[in-house]
């Protein structure tokens with residue numbers, strides 16, 4: 143259908159799409175512009191997208207106001223560890239739930255899914271005592287362990303299981319005839335074919351870890367240990383009011399890894415969709 | 423040597439018995455075809471031989487060695503799947519060499535064997551493509567190539583041609599037959615297409631409900647079916663069956679071998695249809711399927727019921743026409759009350 147559109151129709155389409163995109167893009171642009179404005183100009187009665195004077199020093203101040211580089215690194219390495227760990231665990235567990243017949247596998251799956259229905263606000267207190275008992279307060283371990291083994295990990299496992307279940311079993315049988323062990327089949331056949339699922343789980347998990355706020359708030363007290371969401375809320379003046387220009391500058395820095403992860407993962411997804419299709 | 427013996431082989435899934443007490447002897451280099459209606463257990467039996475399913479009773483030996491508990495990859499068999507099951511993320515070359523790589527064969531040797539198989543199957547120019555870039559027939563050839571490179575003693579095919587169009591199917595059938603002659607391996611082939619079975623097989627195994635109905639050469643099954651099931655399953659269009667009591671007295675008197683022969687079978691090609699309605703057996707044409715060389719007539723015969731007849735020639739009687747038929751008495755098959763062939767008894 144799109145192939146036969148006249149240029150006029152096409153221009154109309156793009157125009158309306160562009161208009162519809164404004165509500166989504168505007169806050170982002172506003173953040174970028176606020177990042178290089180002074181606090182007073184942000185609240186000036188006339189709204190401007192481009193600042194009158196460019197305050198690039200906002201960015202420098204972000205780093206001097208608190209150990210922002212350190213906090214940035216904290217967020218980054220925690221998100222990476224959580225993503226890698228979740229991919230590892232969820233793919234193995236998902237494969238087992240999808241392909242290995244063992245007593246009680248159905249019950250186990252049901253149990254896992256029901257864990258998804260528990261909001262984290264409910265589990266945070268028992269988790270708090272658990273972590274305290276383990277002596278992990280004011281360390282990064284809760285931020286790594288809770289997403290990996292909590293609801294996010296379950297979600298990832300469930301997604302991987304669904305994907306593995308849908309893979310053609312004949313491929314794995316062919317691999318078995320070719321002499322691969324169970325793990326070999328998982329590693330050399332099932333996993334390479336699950337790249338779209340891995341990419342999706344990767345993005346979701348990375349985002350989840352990156353945006354985690356409640357857990358750092360509960361478990362961390364050292365400013366050196368803070369992660370970005372906590373650090374962002376920490377750009378305040380003496381009265382506890384937000385320093386908007388610093389918050390926006392810091393936030394604009396905080397979105398960069400998300401964009402990178404998203405673009406990388408999306409390429410994976412597109413590539414592997416081209417690969418799929420056993421026959422036909 | 424790769425002769426196979428199955429002795430009392432059984433397979434059940436939970437309570438469901440799918441293969442029941444199958445005895446089968448397959449000689450080295452034989453081309454054996456399993457046929458039977460859908461759901462009769464052909465694939466299951468093949469998978470039991472391949473090792474993808476464990477057998478739950480009896481013994482399986484390949485080359486004289488008991489194979490019941492030997493893992494699939496160590497049985498010296500290779501399987502070609504109906505859906506081809508090519509690894510979508512690997513190129514044709516890697517697909518074919520995959521099994522060898524797993525078995526830690528040296529790189530140059532893999533290369534050599536893949537190239538050789540590719541030449542045999544005319545896949546040379548496709549080696550660097552991905553499966554998705556191949557046509558159905560080419561994928562099929564790659565799947566066969568993947569089986570060949572492992573130098574298996576026994577090839578197993580599960581309806582390998584059923585995803586191809588009619589013309590390509592005939593072509594690939596000839597190629598598989600040629601391959602068998604060239605390689606001389608034992609091949610076991612599952613199909614529900616009895617033409618495929620007849621043309622390819624040295625030996626056909628007819629299965630029904632997980633049991634062997636008859637084993638024999640295509641000729642054997644065609645001319646000496648043990649019962650009505652095999653008689654109707656082999657041959658196309660399928661054999662007509664009549665109650666003996668409805669046949670004209672002169673046929674009963676001269677051709678019936680014994681009084682216990684309660685049913686008579688006659689293949690459609692052995693019935694001659696005459697345009698005039700004044701023979702001993704008369705009837706009406708219900709349907710006329712024109713096939714080019716002739717017609718397949720669906721007849722409703724007086725006292726005998728529905729039957730099929732092949733009419734060669736272009737002037738077949740139209741629908742509704744009253745006709746008479748002549749039976750080729752020497753070609754009649756006789757079955758007793760239990761549907762068994764009286765002549766084999």
Ligand SMILES: Nc1ncnc2c1ncn2[C@@H]1O[C@H](COP(=O)(O)OP(=O)(O)OP(=O)(O)O)[C@@H](O)[C@H]1O
Pocket residue numbers: 435438440458459460461462463464465466467614
């Ligand atoms: N894994 C399984 N679990 C339970 N029952 C099964 C399983 N595999 C096959 N069956 C049953 O075994 C019977 C035989 O199946 P099989 O696939 O061997 O039939 P087939 O002769 O190959 O049929 P088709 O011509 O349709 O391929 C069927 O009734 C099927 O439902």
Ligand SMILES: [Mg+2]
Pocket residue numbers: 464465466
């Ligand atoms: Mg089958």
